[in-house]
Amino acid sequence: MLVAACVVFIYYSLWTLVMPFVDSDHPLHSLFPPRVWAIRLPVILILLGSAVVGSFLSVVMIRSSRKKAAKAKAAAAKKKA
Secondary structure (H helix, E strand, C coil): HHHHHHHHHHHHHHHHHCCCCCEEEEEEHHCCCCCCCHHHHHHHHHHHHHHHHHHHHHHHHHHHHHHHHHHHHHHHHHHHC
């Protein structure tokens, strides 16, 4: 997993930091997508990651409040009996 992360980091770094200085007709440009995706991809990944984390937190908070409500209801029923 660390190797994959390093490969992605090196590829993205070359794409964003080195390729703008290479001539546009150089064969290396065929290995990389258009430069506009260098901004779009991280933005999409950040939005997707934020949505996943937000959804997870929402589910955890909803389940927690349901458990608290069930405990309170059980305690109230116990007091009546």
